[in-house]
Amino acid sequence: MLGEPPVTAQGVFSDVLDRRLPNGMAVWLPNEEFLTSRGRTFDGTGIPPHLRTPVFTEEEFAKNRDSAFDAVVAALRNQRLS
Structure with a gap:
C-alpha cells in the first residue's frame, strides 16, 4: 500500500504497544515497521500529501x-x- 499514491499525512501505520507504568505515566511503542520498496518509513512524519x-x-x-x-x-x- 505504501507504493500507492499518497492519501494520508497522519504518520501512524504500525500497531502500538501501550503500557501504564507503575508511576501512572503511559508509554506507547510501535511494535512493527512498514517500509516502502526503497526502505523508507513514514511513521512519525506521515506520507506527504499531494x-x-x-x-x-x-x-x-x-x-x-x-x-x-x-x-x-x-x-x-x-x-x-x-
Whole structure:
C-alpha cells in the first residue's frame, strides 16, 4: 500500500504497544515497521500529501469552512475512472 499514491499525512501505520507504568505515566511503542520498496518509513512524519491546503486557520473557522475537505471532494469529482 505504501507504493500507492499518497492519501494520508497522519504518520501512524504500525500497531502500538501501550503500557501504564507503575508511576501512572503511559508509554506507547510501535511494535512493527512498514517500509516502502526503497526502505523508507513514514511513521512519525506521515506520507506527504499531494494536495496542500490551509487548515485550521482563523479565516477557515470564521467562515465555518474546511478547505481540505473541499479540495478532496473536488479532486474526487475530477478523477477519471479507469
